[in-house]
Amino acid sequence: DGLLHVGDISWSRVADPSTELAVGDVLDLKVLKLDRQAGKISLGLKQMSPDPWKEAVASLNPGDRVTGEITRLTDFGAFVEVLPGVEGLIHVSEMSWTRRIQRPSDVLKKGERVEAVVLKVDSAAGRLSLGLRQVLGNPWNTIKERYPNGKVIEGKVTRLATFGAFVEVEEGIDGLVHVSEFTNEKRIGHPSEVVKVGQVVRAVILSSDPETRRLKLGMKQLEATSAGHFAQEATVGDRVSGRVLHVRGNTVTVQLGEGVEGVCIVEEAAPDALAPVSGGSLAAQLAAAWKGGVKSPAVKSSELYREGQVRSFTIIAMDTAGKKIELAPA
Structure with a gap:
């Protein structure tokens, strides 16, 4: 025998x-x-019968798509029979672009038919390397188009670190909210002071880097600001009052409220400007001016704007996104 x-x-x-x-x-x-x-x-x-590896070497090239049945699973990958007698290995690292796969059985099962991409054909060693994730395409390649800077997203906080919080933007892709990007109101020592794991938050895309696979997010950019409140209440053409902060040539910077500034380009002195209002806090002076102001005799054209004065202006343009307010003498 x-x-x-x-x-x-x-x-x-x-x-x-x-x-x-x-x-x-x-x-x-x-x-x-x-x-x-x-x-x-x-x-x-x-x-x-002929050795099928000879056919495989002759017919398969890197980049080809193949379909086969999973014959066995190991700790390091899955074997797929792509031709009778020819098995290729999908290494665990080639199963997903975004997820960290611990066990191939979490993604695949024996007997399942899958489509894969040929990565390498080693005829001498009789090895065929396959990739599963290449069939789907790398989502990081289109990250800038899908998540441009300034786009607002909602996501769940997946984990916290001393330097920030990771937020799931989509399955497998997390963005980082740095500890300095949580709020304008106070200095944050640890992200847990503001958010917790599992919490759904809104954030804005600050930057994305496909090569390093990093996505930076910010939350403080979505906070309501004094300029935002001002923009909701005022419109172009409104007459407003403010305190002159400083004068640089013909450029006058004006405080219209707490944290709200406007810029006035003065070509010549405004003859109908309001006289300075003295006494009381800034809030009291501005409130008085908003209610009608204190009218004065005509101002001479030679009179200069001086720091500390409360004067009247007309809003000629507002850019809420850029937080810019352009003024003209009233």
């Missing part, structure tokens, strides 16, 4: 010889080894 080893029954992987052969079958076999001294004969059945 000669021995037909299970590994020489078929080019495909055979776990149990009884699935391929039965007692009484008549076979054409090839003698692989003859050991006269030990009285042993090694036989081969698969050697009676």
Whole structure:
């Protein structure tokens, strides 16, 4: 008798010889080894047909798409039979662009048919490397188009670190809200002072880098500001009052409220400007001016704007996004 080893029954992987052969079958076999001294004969059945690896080497190239059945799963990947007798390995690192796969069985199962991309054909070693994630495309390649700077997103806080909080922008892609980007109101020592894991938050895209796979987010940019409140109440053409902060040539910077500034380009002195209002706090002076102001005799054209004066102006343009308010003498 000669021995037909299970590994020489078929080019495909055979776990149990009884699935391929039965007692009484008549076979054409090839003698692989003859050991006269030990009285042993090694036989081969698969050697009676062409080696499928030769076909694989001739027909498969990196970048080709193949379809096959998963034959077995290991800790490091999944083996896929792409041709009869030809298996390729999908390494665990090639299963997802965004998720960190711990076990291949979390993504795939034995017997499942999958589509994969050929990464490498090593004819000498008889190895075929496949990729699963390449079929779907890398989502980071289009991150700038899908999430441009300034776009507002909602996401769940996935984890906290001393330097910030990670927010899930989409499945597998997290953005970082740095500890300095949470709020304008106070200095944050740790993200846990503002958010917690599992909380859904709104944030704005600050920048994205496909190469390093980093997405920077900010939350303080969405906070209501004094300029925002002012913009909601005032419109272009309104007459407002403010305190002159400083004068640089013909450019006058005016405080219209707490944290709200406007700029007035003065071509010449405004003859109908309101006289300075003295006494009381800034809030009291501005409130008085808003209610009608204190009218005065005509101002001479030679009179200069001086720091500390409360004067009247007309809003000629507002850019709420850029937080810019342009004024003209009233």
